[in-house]
Amino acid sequence: VRAGNVLLFDCGEGTQFRLLHAGLKRSRVEAIFVSHFHGDHFFGIMGMVTTLSMLKRYAPLTIVAPAGIRDIMHCIPGLVEEALSFPLHYVEIEETFEHGVVYRGADFWVEARPLEHRIFTLGYRYQERDRPGNLDVALARTLGISAYEDFRALKAGVSVRRADDSLVHPGDVVVGGRKGRIFSYCSDTRPCGTGVLLARDADLLYHEATFEASLQQRAIETGHSTTLEAAQVAREAGVKRLIMGHFSARYKDTGNLVREAQQLFEAAEAADELKRYALSDIES
Ligand SMILES: [Zn+2]
Ligand SMILES: [Zn+2]
Numbered sequence: 068v069r070a071g072n073v074l075l076f077d078c079g080e081g082t083q084f085r086l087l088h089a090g091l092k093r094s095r096v097e098a099i100f101v102s103h104f105h106g107d108h109f110f111g112i113m114g115m116v117t118t119l120s121m122l123k124r125y126a127p128l129t130i131v132a133p134a135g136i137r138d139i140m141h142c143i144p145g146l147v148e149e150a151l152s153f154p155l156h157y158v159e160i161e162e163t164f165e166h167g168v169v170y171r172g173a174d175f176w177v178e179a180r181p182l183e184h185r186i187f188t189l190g191y192r193y194q195e196r197d198r199p200g201n202l203d204v205a206l207a208r209t210l211g212i213s214a215y216e217d218f219r220a221l222k223a224g225v226s227v228r229r230a231d232d233s234l235v236h237p238g239d240v241v242v243g244g245r246k247g248r249i250f251s252y253c254s255d256t257r258p259c260g261t262g263v264l265l266a267r268d269a270d271l272l273y274h275e276a277t278f279e280a281s282l283q284q285r286a287i288e289t290g291h292s293t294t295l296e297a298a299q300v301a302r303e304a305g306v307k308r309l310i311m312g313h314f315s316a317r318y319k320d321t322g323n324l325v326r327e328a329q330q331l332f333e334a335a336e337a338a339d340e341l342k343r344y345a346l347s348d349i350e351s
Pocket of ligand 2: 255
């Protein structure tokens, strides 16, 4: 959740229910990012768009997805743009796409890159703009800074030299700034270089880990990742936290999967649900 708005990364069938369950209003969804056209990742969109229109939403909604999403939606007469209560924008991404910004919000942007799965699949990286802090003018004065140009320089991140030749650094007098947070979404995929690029220095990486480490051959055949492979991506990318999901139905309990990943990457945990990712999950 950012300033009241919700972004969805993939939209499986149960997404609406889970949003409600998480206390997030469906009406606040501003964009949906679809990774690929396997049912568990996008079948929820039709229901979501239908509900939003029935709720008489008027704010625009953007759907970012592999090319073809508009045709899929148009198979259902009630989902053509003219039939809806709100403007629906599509960003369709061709299979030749390599990298770029696919969506811009008020103070964030989302980049995409292709992943390695059985069909064309996109991974996403959400990144907030760094928020500059405020200059504590009173504090700066006590440190002997009084010229307007010096205030400006400090606020812009430049150190200032005092009369006695010592330096005052921005960190001494600028308070409340915050580095923009980064969330990366990689599902479904083999571990790959583009995944690492998407995840670089992320605060939170969601990476699929469909199989336990000993089933690597199965992971290769099906275009998925094992726990150790997800952990390896997290490690290479230098992320702070790894959330794994998309576990094969054969696993009733994810404890062993998490322990496997933690051998390589300590801050690994299991998501309780794979199909939606609200950004509230990086609030903390
Ligand atoms: Zn898939
Ligand atoms: Zn899947």
